[in-house]
Amino acid sequence: MPRRYTLGQRAEIKAETRARIVEAAATIYRERGMAAASNLAIARAADVAPATVRNHFPDPVELAQAVFELAMAELRPPGPDIFEGLDDIPSRLRRLVDELAAFYERSVPWWQAWSRDPELAAAWQSGTDRYDRDAETLVRTALGPLGADETAVAVVATIIGPPTYFALRQRGYGSNEAFALGLELVIPWLDGRPVEA
Numbered sequence: 001m002p003r004r005y006t007l008g009q010r011a012e013i014k015a016e017t018r019a020r021i022v023e024a025a026a027t028i029y030r031e032r033g034m035a036a037a038s039n040l041a042i043a044r045a046a047d048v049a050p051a052t053v054r055n056h057f058p059d060p061v062e063l064a065q066a067v068f069e070l071a072m073a074e075l076r077p078p079g080p081d082i083f084e085g086l087d088d089i090p091s092r093l094r095r096l097v098d099e100l101a102a103f104y105e106r107s108v109p110w111w112q113a114w115s116r117d118p119e120l121a122a123a124w125q126s127g128t129d130r131y132d133r134d135a136e137t138l139v140r141t142a143l144g145p146l147g148a149d150e151t152a153v154a155v156v157a158t159i160i161g162p163p164t165y166f167a168l169r170q171r172g173y174g175s176n177e178a179f180a181l182g183l184e185l186v187i188p189w190l191d192g193r194p195v196e197a
Contacts, residue, residue, distance in 0.1 A: 018056050021063070022067055025063055026071065028045060030109050033116070033120065034119045065124070069127070072131070077135075078138060080137070082099050083096075089144055092143075093143075094183065096142045096160070097179035097182065104165055104166070135161075136153065140153055168181065
């Protein structure tokens with residue numbers, strides 16, 4: 001007698017299979033790059049048939065975007081709620097850099113995978129663009145009345161952004177030290193900025 005599945009069970013099995021495929025692809029991307037994530041390699045890692053991978057993700061870019069969403073869910077980038085209860089710019093900037101330090105440290109394996117793999121960087125472009133917009137919104141929120149000052153936003157975003165942070169980490173500075181240096185530069189500079197009307 002054939003097994004009977006309810007519609008809910010089928011949807012659950014399909015969702016579980018999709019999740020296994022995305023997790024398998026994520027592992028391959030991190031360890032060997034997007035080029036190594038063939039349907040066969042993903043199928044073996046996910047314990048499914050190659051056709052199952054194709055059925056769920058006929059377009060490799062769609063799979064790469066699903067991996068990006070999985071990575072961001074795991075990495076938990078900071079959101080605007082981090083500023084609750086903080087009224088002044090220095091306090092908001094300190095909270096932002098504390099949250100970013102933790103986020104950047106969680107992101108190291110993905111940052112390395114993204115920076116060494118142009119194909120992955122291209123496939124993730126829309127996701128990284130969205131992340132950049134969200135990060136800029138956080139900077140603007142942290143700056144409060146200076147959030148409309150494009151120069152202030154550009155300077156702060158550059159100093160607390162990943163390239164500067166990781167460059168200081170490579171020079172031997174700890175996570176907190178890297179951001180403390182940035183704040184030492186930025187906060188006094190911001191004190192002299194006029195608030196735009």
